[in-house]
Amino acid sequence: MVEHLAILPVAAEELNIAGLRHGFFTRVGGVSSGVYGSLNAGPGSNDSPELVAINRRRIAEQMGVAPTYLLSPYQIHSAEVVVVEDLFSGERPRADAIVTATLGLAIGVVTADCGPLLFADMSAGVIGAAHAGWQGAVGGVIENTVAAMETLGSKRGNIIAVLGPTIRQPNYEVGADFETKLLVRDAKSAGFFVEGQAADKRQFDLPGYIMMRLERAGVSRFDTGLCTYAHNDRFFSYRRTTHRQEADYGRQMSAICLE
DSSP states (O other), X not given: OOOOOOOOOBOOGGGXXXXXXXXXXXXXXXXXXXXXXXXXXXXXXSSOHHHHHXXXXXHHHHHTSOGGGEEOOBOOSSSOEEEESSOOXXXXXXXXEEEEOOTTOEEEEXXXXXXXXXXXXXXXXXXXXXXXXXXXXXXXXXXXXXXXHHHTXXXXXXXXXXXXXXXXXXXXXXEHHHHHHHHHHOGGGGGXXXXXXXXTEEXXXXXXXXXXXXXXXXXXXXXXXXXXXXXXXXXXXXXXXXXXXXXXXXXXXXXXXXX
């Protein structure tokens, strides 16, 4: 185990609202070690389940809830959204976004390069959290999250969405075939690619693409501007782990709660 460090989540000024608690948690302040050091919140990693549970308990404490009231779905890189009113019964739902209007439930997602999104409509008392990798973003996880919030009484014009730490274009190299595939699925995505170091490579602006989808959805949108890949001391990064040929990687959590 590593020494217990202070948990200092990234806060978004736009979500510093009475009655709302939130945090884009970093990798700092947990008990895991090695490639998982230290606040690994990912049950899907090969880290010790006991250590992950301790890390998630520390996040729950920061969110002001009991550990069982910190809810995150079983993420599958989809556009699926789950609406929750109470604790999960049985296994975690397979989805990439979670929405609630229940006071005292902290909802969140885990990421390691993909875009963590926190949503809030304080007029209606509805919040959401979404995991937006390129597959989810293209597939409609953002729009589906907004639609799910509307089923609870939210109005999209009142929704604030903030994008947390995400891999940024200079560090997100993809193949030219990726650009072709994405253009087929979303013809308006061409502006989010620039030439890579080689002719068959591109640099993809995932945060820019996510912000464009938020604009399309008609919600107010903000970006923390932080890069998971560039800040090894603050964030986990799947891409950085791949480049280093490490066996696995940790996940940071982003969470939100109505007080």
